[in-house]
Amino acid sequence: MLRIYNTLTGSKEPFEPMVPGTVRMYVCGVTVYDYCHIGHARSALVFDVLRRYLEYTGFAVEFAKNFTDVDDKIIKRANEQGVSCDRITATYIKAYYDDMDRLGVRRATLEPKATEHMADIVALVETLVAKGMAYRVDGDVYFQVDRYPVYGRLSKRKIEDLQAGARVDVDERKRHPMDFALWKGSKPGEPSWDSPWGPGRPGWHIECSAMAMRHLGETFDIHGGGMDLIFPHHENEIAQSCGATGKEFARYWVHNGFVQINHEKMSKSLGNFFTIREIFDKSEWPDAVTGEMLRYFLLSTHYRSPLDFSDHSVAEAKNALNGLYDLFERLKEPAPAHGAADQQMRETSMRIRQAFADAMDDDVNTPNAVAALQKLRGEANKALDAGLSAEMRQAVREEFRSLGAVLGLLQQDRWQFSRPGSRESHGTAAVSVNALSDEEIADRIAARLAAKQSRDYKRADQLRAELASHGILIEDRPDGTSRWKR
RNA sequence: GGCGCCGUACCCAAGUGGCUAAGGGAGCAGUCUGCAAAACUGCGAUGCGGCGGUUCGAACCCGCCCGGCGCCUCCA
Numbered sequence: 001m002l003r004i005y006n007t008l009t010g011s012k013e014p015f016e017p018m019v020p021g022t023v024r025m026y027v028c029g030v031t032v033y034d035y036c037h038i039g040h041a042r043s044a045l046v047f048d049v050l051r052r053y054l055e056y057t058g059f060a061v062e063f064a065k066n067f068t069d070v071d072d073k074i075i076k077r078a079n080e081q082g083v084s085c086d087r088i089t090a091t092y093i094k095a096y097y098d099d100m101d102r103l104g105v106r107r108a109t110l111e112p113k114a115t116e117h118m119a120d121i122v123a124l125v126e127t128l129v130a131k132g133m134a135y136r137v138d139g140d141v142y143f144q145v146d147r148y149p150v151y152g153r154l155s156k157r158k159i160e161d162l163q164a165g166a167r168v169d170v171d172e173r174k175r176h177p178m179d180f181a182l183w184k185g186s187k188p189g190e191p192s193w194d195s196p197w198g199p200g201r202p203g204w205h206i207e208c209s210a211m212a213m214r215h216l217g218e219t220f221d222i223h224g225g226g227m228d229l230i231f232p233h234h235e236n237e238i239a240q241s242c243g244a245t246g247k248e249f250a251r252y253w254v255h256n257g258f259v260q261i262n263h264e265k266m267s268k269s270l271g272n273f274f275t276i277r278e279i280f281d282k283s284e285w286p287d288a289v290t291g292e293m294l295r296y297f298l299l300s301t302h303y304r305s306p307l308d309f310s311d312h313s314v315a316e317a318k319n320a321l322n323g324l325y326d327l328f329e330r331l332k333e334p335a336p337a338h339g340a341a342d343q344q345m346r347e348t349s350m351r352i353r354q355a356f357a358d359a360m361d362d363d364v365n366t367p368n369a370v371a372a373l374q375k376l377r378g379e380a381n382k383a384l385d386a387g388l389s390a391e392m393r394q395a396v397r398e399e400f401r402s403l404g405a406v407l408g409l410l411q412q413d414r415w416q417f418s419r420p421g422s423r424e425s426h427g428t429a430a431v432s433v434n435a436l437s438d439e440e441i442a443d444r445i446a447a448r449l450a451a452k453q454s455r456d457y458k459r460a461d462q463l464r465a466e467l468a469s470h471g472i473l474i475e476d477r478p479d480g481t482s483r484w485k486r
Numbered sequence: 487g488g489c490g491c492c493g494u495a496c497c498c499a500a501g502u503g504g505c506u507a508a509g510g511g512a513g514c515a516g517u518c519u520g521c522a523a524a525a526c527u528g529c530g531a532u533g534c535g536g537c538g539g540u541u542c543g544a545a546c547c548c549g550c551c552c553g554g555c556g557c558c559u560c561c562a
Contacts, residue, residue, distance in 0.1 A: 028562080029562095030562080031560090031561090036562090037562085038562095039561085039562045040562050041562085042562070043562035044562080046562090071560090072560080073560075155489075155490095155557080155558085156489060156490080157488075157489060157557095157558070158488085158489095160488095161487085161488045161489075161558080162488085162558065204560085225562065226561080226562030227491095227556075227557075227562080228556085228557070228560095228561055228562065229561080229562070230557075231489095231557065231558065232558085232559090233561090255562090256562070257491090257556090257562095258555095258556075258562075259562080260555080260556095263492095263554065263555065264554095264555075264556095265555080265556065265561090266562095267561070268560095268561080269561095297498095300498070300499065300509095300510075301498080301499070302499090302500080304491095305491090305492080305499090306491080306492070306555075306556080308498090312497075312498085312511095313497090313498065313511095315511085316497075316498060316510075316511045316512085317498090317510090317511090319510085319511055319512085320498095320509095320510050320511065323510085323511095323524095326523095326524060326525085327524095327525090329524090330524080330525080359500090365500075367498095367499060367500055367508095367509080367510095368499095368500055368501090368508075368509080370499095370500095370509075370510080371499090371500070371508060371509035371510075372508095372509085373509090374509055374510060375508085375509070378509095378526095381524090381525055381526070382525090382526070384525080385525070385526065452520080455520080457520055457521070460520085460521090461520095461521070461522085464521095464522080473522095473523070473524095474522080474523075475522090475523050475524055476519075476521095476522080476523075476524090478518085478519085483524095
């Protein structure tokens with residue numbers, strides 16, 4: 001059974017959904033005003049993997065991930081570029097999908113947008129006003145923090161401490177410095193929607209409450225996001241949601257750690273961030289970075305730990321992945337009907353499947369899950385030396401496929417993995433310029449084989465060098481034939 | 487000032503009271519090979535930032551110290 005760390009209680013807890021067999025989870029998505037960076041990638045990946053694992057263990061998952069498409073930063077960006085907010089959000093939603101597709105992040109089952117839930121948002125604010133938990137000031141509506149007595153229970157802060165440490169300019173109209181906007185009256189030229197308090201737009205926190213409740217119910221299972229959302233965003237979501245319904249909002253709060261650069265948080269102000277597309281587009285053959293490499297890298301650290309991004313780390317991920325794909329090539333070799341190591345391999349495979357599940361059950365310990373996969377690689381290579389039947393080879397390949405699918409890894413064939421120009425790259429011509437066709441490669445390999453047979457090793461090495469210059473590596477089999485890889 | 491996190495081999499990274507401290511990458515040596523690649527085998531922390539303490543027993547618990555970081559303000 002899955003045990004997961006719940007920020008609300010500060011401990012790992014056995015995970016049991018409210019409705020047996022179905023998990024309802026909500027994850028804070030992105031504000032669509034710019035390209036996603038690796039930090040966004042990590043967050044998306046963590047919850048993508050959690051969702052995949054829940055499905056793997058048999059749950060149906062209702063997974064909502066929102067797009068924040070009304071926001072100060074969007075308005076600012078639109079004004080800077082002299083285009084509409086809709087134009088900005090459409091552009092970056094498209095970019096988001098492109099990036100996520102390359103990372104292999106699956107679509108959520110529900111992807112609500114704030115602009116499409118104004119009625120829900122307004123209704124929720126009205127409820128809070130009616131209950132005396134929110135008050136109106138001019139065209140704005142604020143949530144009154146001290147009307148929610150357990151405010152601070154998620155982030156373990158006391159209102160008094162916050163007050164003492166507050167560095168933000170306090171809006172004098174607020175009754176308490178920590179009160180936050182549910183509804184903001186709009187200034188001329190800003191996008192706005194009608195409301196009982198005049199034209200305006202929602203505050204940042206209210207949209208998530210309204211959309212989560214609309215799609216998943218007043219109480220649902222998992223709510224996720226980056227660590228930095230614990231306060232104030234998720235704290236405020238809890239206050240306004242629980243304040244409105246009198247019920248618990250999300251039962252398990254899950255937060256992922258940051259991606260860092262040289263041990264510092266990536267941030268725009270430090271100028272040390274990398275966008276996902278930049279990493280893909282700047283990398284060049286033969287060191288091209290693929291989505292799978294980034295995935296492997298991001299999953300090789302536990303989701304709650306900080307993780308340092310560097311080219312070196314991604315290269316290590318690539319090498320680790322390489323060993324796996326080399327094994328797959330071996331598994332494809334012609335094989336006899338019976339193998340001496342079949343039985344042993346079958347048992348090993350089962351044992352590792354269990355180890356993999358144990359790792360994932362332990363608060364989604366992907367580094368251990370990956371280690372299990374690597375362990376299987378070693379065992380499979382050994383079994384191959386001892387003798388594996390064609391059937392068993394296929395079974396081993398299937399094992400990698402099914403476990404890999406939980407992490408979103410190992411779903412490709414070697415060829416697709418190491419040839420970014422073919423499938424991963426989006427219209428990059430550079431890679432294919434000096435690439436050889438399969439036929440040309442086959443011709444040269446045949447020529448080399450002939451040279452080898454006539455003991456003309458000089459010619460054979462020459463042909464191998466030529467292929468190498470095109471990024472083709474030759475591996476000779478024991479029987480004298482060769483396989484190749486890019 | 488408040489709340490919290492991290493420090494494990496050359497690098498990345500699991501392990502959070504009790505078998506020889508996972509796994510990967512890099513390196514070195516060996517087997518195999520015309521050579522190479524791949525694969526396999528072996529080597530690699532008597533020690534887990536430091537010093538004390540608790541315990542039969544600690545990388546894991548407690549205290550202090552050193553070093554690094556995060557949140558408290560938009561932020562994955």
